[in-house]
Amino acid sequence: MNTMSISRRKFAQLLGISAATVVVRPPVSFAKPTQSVTTPLAEDGGIVRLSANENPYGPCPKALQAMTDSFGLACRYPDEHNNVLIDKLAKLNGVNHDQILLGDGSGEILKLCAETFTGPQNGKLVAADPTFEAILNNASANGAEVVKVPLTSSFAHDLPKMLAVAKGGLIYVCNPNNPTASITPKDELRDFVAKTPRETMILADEAYFHFADSPDYESVIPLVKEHPNLIVSRTFSKIYGMAGLRCGYCVAPKETIERMRQQQMWDSVNCMALAAATASLDDPDHVPNGQRLNKEAKQFTTSELEKMGYKSIPSQANFIMFDCRRPVVPIIKAMKDRNIHVGRLFPALPNHMRLTIGKKSEMESFLSAFRQAIA
Numbered sequence: 001m002n003t004m005s006i007s008r009r010k011f012a013q014l015l016g017i018s019a020a021t022v023v024v025r026p027p028v029s030f031a032k033p034t035q036s037v038t039t040p041l042a043e044d045g046g047i048v049r050l051s052a053n054e055n056p057y058g059p060c061p062k063a064l065q066a067m068t069d070s071f072g073l074a075c076r077y078p079d080e081h082n083n084v085l086i087d088k089l090a091k092l093n094g095v096n097h098d099q100i101l102l103g104d105g106s107g108e109i110l111k112l113c114a115e116t117f118t119g120p121q122n123g124k125l126v127a128a129d130p131t132f133e134a135i136l137n138n139a140s141a142n143g144a145e146v147v148k149v150p151l152t153s154s155f156a157h158d159l160p161k162m163l164a165v166a167k168g169g170l171i172y173v174c175n176p177n178n179p180t181a182s183i184t185p186k187d188e189l190r191d192f193v194a195k196t197p198r199e200t201m202i203l204a205d206e207a208y209f210h211f212a213d214s215p216d217y218e219s220v221i222p223l224v225k226e227h228p229n230l231i232v233s234r235t236f237s238k239i240y241g242m243a244g245l246r247c248g249y250c251v252a253p254k255e256t257i258e259r260m261r262q263q264q265m266w267d268s269v270n271c272m273a274l275a276a277a278t279a280s281l282d283d284p285d286h287v288p289n290g291q292r293l294n295k296e297a298k299q300f301t302t303s304e305l306e307k308m309g310y311k312s313i314p315s316q317a318n319f320i321m322f323d324c325r326r327p328v329v330p331i332i333k334a335m336k337d338r339n340i341h342v343g344r345l346f347p348a349l350p351n352h353m354r355l356t357i358g359k360k361s362e363m364e365s366f367l368s369a370f371r372q373a374i375a
């Protein structure tokens with residue numbers, strides 16, 4: 001497609017993978033990550049955004065540097081350069097290069113799954129209620145029937161019921177689940193994957209994988225080898241702090257990847273996102289630091305809420321969902337009036353608020369506004 005593309009080796013060099021230094025670098029200075037992503041607090045008249053499960057700390061310094069270094073590639077199509085990232089992801093996940101498909105955020109992967117595996121020809125989508133709605137909209141737009149199965153009383157996916165209503169098509173399992181931040185236990189999930197007939201596809205969405213530390217949680221990526229109907233999606237938007245850059249991927253059998261690729265726009269992941277994602281995987285500190293900071297701010301927030309009598313669903317993600325003990329919609333509005341943006345209404349849980357865990361200072365702003373809003 002692009003005959004003038006820079007070689008894969010050169011792209012790797014630009015990302016700092018090779019020891020060689022390549023001079024395609026404009027003399028650009030960039031802000032320290034904490035400066036570049038600082039969110040103004042509500043007290044300063046700024047908006048505190050705790051509504052989209054983003055990572056307030058942003059990309060790691062290596063990713064910022066890699067983007068700066070790759071400005072010179074902005075005139076080139078990404079083409080084969082995505083192979084550098086695919087190679088790394090294949091190695092990280094113990095699969096072959098042809099078992100990875102990159103997406104313009106994992107949202108693109110979800111959309112491709114809906115387009116490839118649901119619809120009048122392929123069958124219905126079965127999903128939990130509540131869950132992340134994007135794929136439900138994609139499947140409906142594709143002409144598919146969408147069946148919602150309520151979560152269990154412990155906010156896990158009701159996998160036996162989901163399997164009972166599925167026939168062909170696609171079952172979407174969001175684990176940890178958005179908006180409840182809850183997990184579906186690993187034994188139940190393994191059993192479900194083993195029992196699901198091959199003609200029914202399973203998409204396990206592991207966008208929040210890095211925030212789950214329960215012994216009852218595990219990724220199902222290792223199961224892809226034995227189960228040709230399994231697809232697992234991941235994103236760089238959460239722990240890697242790249243929501244605005246747009247990069248996600250899935251792990252699946254080669255044949256599945258080929259079918260999905262037919263629906264995909266060429267070159268859908270841009271070169272800045274590729275550079276940042278590739279460099280992020282080389283930073284050994286970014287993930288544990290992000291996990292620690294999130295956990296600390298989460299513990300602080302849930303214990304303060306608990307002191308006020310508000311109970312959260314045990315969270316295995318970078319957000320919490322707690323019971324406001326009254327309709328949440330007026331509280332969402334009252335918070336917005338105080339410049340604190342929190343999660344939207346999820347109709348299956350009309351008294352619950354979904355709250356993204358930001359920096360501790362942001363959570364302090366949230367708590368003081370929440371106290372006023374409910375007074």
Ligand SMILES: Cc1ncc(COP(=O)(O)O)c(C=O)c1O
Pocket residue numbers: 052053104105106107108132174177178205207208234235236237243246247248
């Ligand atoms: C469960 C889940 N999956 C997928 C996405 C899409 O993320 P992205 O397209 O940024 O990778 C989100 C975004 O919040 C999400 O919560």
